[in-house]
Amino acid sequence: MEFLRATLENGLEVVAECNGEAHSTAIGFFVNTGARDESPEFAGISHFLEHMAFKGTARRSGDDVNREFDEMGAQYNACTGEEHTVFFASVLPEHQDRVLGLLADILRPALREEDFQTEKQVILEEIRMYEDQPPFGADEKCRAAHWRGHPLGQSVLGSMESVGKLTVEAMRAYLRARYVPGNIALVATGRVDFEALVRSARRHCGDWEPTPASRIVQPPLHRRGFHHVRKESATLAYAVQMTAGPTATDGDRYAAKLLAAIVGDDTGSRLFWELIDPGLAESASMGHYEFEGAGLMVTYLGCDPTLAAENLQRIHDLFRRVESESVTQAELDQARTKVSSRVVLSGERPRGRLFVVGGDWLHRRQYRSVRDDLDSLAAMTLDDVTNVVAKYPLSSGTTLIISPLDEIAPPR
Numbered sequence: 001m002e003f004l005r006a007t008l009e010n011g012l013e014v015v016a017e018c019n020g021e022a023h024s025t026a027i028g029f030f031v032n033t034g035a036r037d038e039s040p041e042f043a044g045i046s047h048f049l050e051h052m053a054f055k056g057t058a059r060r061s062g063d064d065v066n067r068e069f070d071e072m073g074a075q076y077n078a079c080t081g082e083e084h085t086v087f088f089a090s091v092l093p094e095h096q097d098r099v100l101g102l103l104a105d106i107l108r109p110a111l112r113e114e115d116f117q118t119e120k121q122v123i124l125e126e127i128r129m130y131e132d133q134p135p136f137g138a139d140e141k142c143r144a145a146h147w148r149g150h151p152l153g154q155s156v157l158g159s160m161e162s163v164g165k166l167t168v169e170a171m172r173a174y175l176r177a178r179y180v181p182g183n184i185a186l187v188a189t190g191r192v193d194f195e196a197l198v199r200s201a202r203r204h205c206g207d208w209e210p211t212p213a214s215r216i217v218q219p220p221l222h223r224r225g226f227h228h229v230r231k232e233s234a235t236l237a238y239a240v241q242m243t244a245g246p247t248a249t250d251g252d253r254y255a256a257k258l259l260a261a262i263v264g265d266d267t268g269s270r271l272f273w274e275l276i277d278p279g280l281a282e283s284a285s286m287g288h289y290e291f292e293g294a295g296l297m298v299t300y301l302g303c304d305p306t307l308a309a310e311n312l313q314r315i316h317d318l319f320r321r322v323e324s325e326s327v328t329q330a331e332l333d334q335a336r337t338k339v340s341s342r343v344v345l346s347g348e349r350p351r352g353r354l355f356v357v358g359g360d361w362l363h364r365r366q367y368r369s370v371r372d373d374l375d376s377l378a379a380m381t382l383d384d385v386t387n388v389v390a391k392y393p394l395s396s397g398t399t400l401i402i403s404p405l406d407e408i409a410p411p412r
Contacts, residue, residue: 003367004194010210011182014201015367017357019350022190025096026350028088029103030185030358033178035082036151036291037215044158045166045174047080048123052171053087053106054078055115060105062115068102075351082152083291084362090351093191097200100186104204107179116168124164127157135238135302135402136231142240142400145227150220152294181205183213187358190350217293226410227400234404236282237308238301241315243397245288245295248363252391254376255384256288256297261335262327262385263318263394264299268334274318275303281311292363297392305403309411312399316411319394326386336377343373 005015034046056062069076069089076089076099087107091099130137140155147153157163186201188194222244246252264271264286275281281303289296303311346352347370360368401408 001369003369005367006194006198008181008198008202008206010206010208011180012184012186012201012205012208013361014186014188014198015357015361016188016192016194016197017353017367017369018192018194019190022350024090024350025093025188025190025192026088026090026354027096027100027103027186027188028086028354028358029107030187030362031085031087031107031179032083032183032185032213032215032362034080034084035154035156037178038151038154038158040154041162042166042170042174043154043162044123044156045171046085046178047156047158048119048163048166049109049171049175050078050080050085050087051119051123052111052116053109055119056110056112057105057108058110065102065106068098072099074099080156082154082156084359086355086358088351088354090190093193096188096193097196100197100200101204104201107184109175111168111172111175113168116171120163120166123157124160127160127163130157132233134234134236135240136229136234138238138240138400138402139298141227141229141402142242142398145225145400146223146242146296146398147220147294148223150218152220152291176211178213180211180213181208182210185358185361187354187361189353189357215292219293223398224396225398227398228405228408229400229402230404230406231402232404234305234402236302237305237401237403237405237408239299239308239312239399239401241299241301241397241399243297243394244392245297246290246388246392247295248290248292250290250295252384252388253288253290253295255380255388256295256392257339258332258335258377258380259327259385259388260286260288260297261338262331263322265335265338270318270322271299271315274314275301275311280307280314284311284315290363297394297397299394305405308401308403308405309409312401312408313411316395323389323393323395326382326389329382332380332382332385336380340374340377343370343377
């Protein structure tokens with residue numbers, strides 16, 4: 001395994017984890033832009049632009065784009081989040097240059113007015129479906145309440161109003177401002193010919209104009225509150241709880257991921273034995289999510305509406321016990337094994353490593369091997385987890401619940 005990097009003359013960074021034993025190559029353009037980089041009036045433009053990238057370029061129609069990916073047997077897609085937009089594909093190594101060229105081309109979409117208006121209706125329908133289907137946007141509603149007024153609290157999809165008012169001219173301006181070489185990393189993993197990768201990047205991306213792009217990083221205020229949204233069509237109650245957690249550059253993030261596994265892993269966690277095993281809930285879990293300058297510990301609950309208030313109280317009491325008693329060495333050892341297994345298993349495929357390597361690079365300008373992550377997890381002690389619990393209390397945050405009931409009592 002070898003990590004290599006280069007920077008083109010226009011500022012585009014090229015990084016690769018080269019594995020001569022791999023049988024496939026994964027390539028992705030990681031654009032350092034997302035919902036937090038949008039003004040409220042343009043909310044949803046990053047996600048909308050991701051869709052438009054597949055609608056054709058100056059040289060290719062939308063059908064050409066999909067056909068060429070298929071001709072290579074590529075597994076390809078794109079995704080937009082709060083901070084990043086990623087365009088990626090996994091292919092056989094002999095298609096490295098061709099798939100890079102195709103991905104580079106779609107990052108310069110034509111943005112034709114007719115395609116824009118057609119795709120706008122698709123996005124608006126996606127927003128309607130998100131609101132009308134379980135869990136009815138509970139996660140984004142909770143984030144908006146928890147980080148009220150902060151860019152990280154904005155919806156990735158945007159709203160019916162913001163997307164409805166978007167113009168193709170505004171999207172072209174956003175593309176010019178954010179999709180610039182210094183704001184993008186070309187990442188490759190698996191069987192990579194790095195010298196050829198750099199040559200291809202220079203050929204396909206070397207004429208991209210270098211323009212400055214920046215992000216204002218202001219730590220958000222973590223709020224407290226309990227919010228209930230009545231949804232008559234809901235058959236279950238869906239709750240999301242958010243509390244502060246370590247940021248993307250905080251060394252406590254490994255302890256936070258272990259804590260999340262102890263408290264809310266899918267199987268064998270405290271939430272599992274408290275709610276899932278006795279049949280009190282259909283789902284109950286916790287995760288740690290890291291951002292630039294911010295972090296979250298997020299708890300999810302899905303249960304019968306009549307049990308919602310009792311289950312929220314059970315979760316609150318469980319959190320209080322963790323805060324007062326911490327966790328046990330046996331729980332830490334089990335969580336370490338689980339999280340380490342996930343690191344190894346996801347790292348066995350180039351596509352799995354692509355998102356780890358790309359995320360590490362955008363968040364921290366740092367390369368970490370699978371062994372580095374395993375060593376960091378192995379170094380975590382009971383004191384480290386206890387300190388995270390003390391610094392980021394689980395019982396103090398924002399709860400949002402969606403149910404068909406008229407009201408639900410908050411935990412005491």
